[in-house]
Amino acid sequence: METGIALLSEQGWSGLTARALAERAGANPGLIHYHFGGLPGLHAEIYRRAVELLVSPLIEELLGAGDERAALATIRGLLPYTTGDEPSSRLAVELISGAVRDPALGVVLRDELRQARMQVADRLSLLHPGWSPAQAIGTATLIVAAIDGLILHHLVDGELAVDEAMAVVERLLPEEEA
Template sequence: MPKSIAQEENMAHLSAERGKATRRRLLDAAVALVPEVGWGGVTTRLVAERAGVAPGVVHYHFASVTDLLIAAGLGFTAALLDQLAAELSARQDVGEAVDWLLAELSRYSGTDPASLLVVELFLAATRLPELRSLLGEQVGRFRATVASWLTERGYRGDASAAAAMLAASVDGIMLHRALDPGLDLAALGGPLRAMFGEGTS
């Protein structure tokens, strides 16, 4: 018997959902693999094995492993930056926000999977113009959100420059944590608070 329109629509919906789930597994596999083997070490075979799919499925969803890695990396950093921006913006006091940020960064050792993924992503961005542009847009949006938040909190200096300094501090702290695991993040609170305190009302 021919399928009804409703049956065909339901099958199409299920197929689309399976496709989304498979794509999600591929992205998750790439996010997990980059810290383990490095950006250049990720292959179609490794991704397929980690995601539990046939190798051909990888290229059905992504034109190349590089495209997959870019999508996976940018998805990770978008979520991370959005969370940081939201948490900072929710705090009324700049000093309180700095303390929260340092406490949050203390969760990362600099050699943990998340930190390694971000480092690999930044390094790849120096070689891939598309990634550099898209990652730059993400960082730019984060800095713009922080700049607006600083202005709303009475910061009287160059809020855009201050936001850039804060973003660079986050990156720098994570790099230094990898080299100096004993780095006392709490001790950095004073200098950071002083930097922003001088420009607030």
């Protein structure tokens, strides 16, 4: 998986072949086909693992925040690191393009994003016991989509006004109780 992710970030989907992976990993290409059922299965597993590597740490940090203000501070602090190095940025772009181009990969990304939204909704339900499930899910959808959008915009424009955007969101939060 590590070798496949490295190939994907270096050469894109066109460079991620069973032969290239086997050559770099020092494995038999037939074993790769046997274990993954061919190139589509290999791509799906590498895709799943790459999404976990990029999305899971961010969601875990977000869920660990004590409240909404702490979550905003977490997002503000993590955003530069989500797009800070070339391999990660390239990998993120390849994951998005793969999901758009290949319906099977799109299903993997859809499922991972659904899981992330549900985790955020569950956390919001704990923070706000009076919220309906629909309100928690709707808010979680907006939060995850906003994070995705910020990451995408930051990939394109490293000088994105993240602090200004976070300040606007902070002003939308209810005042802290004394």
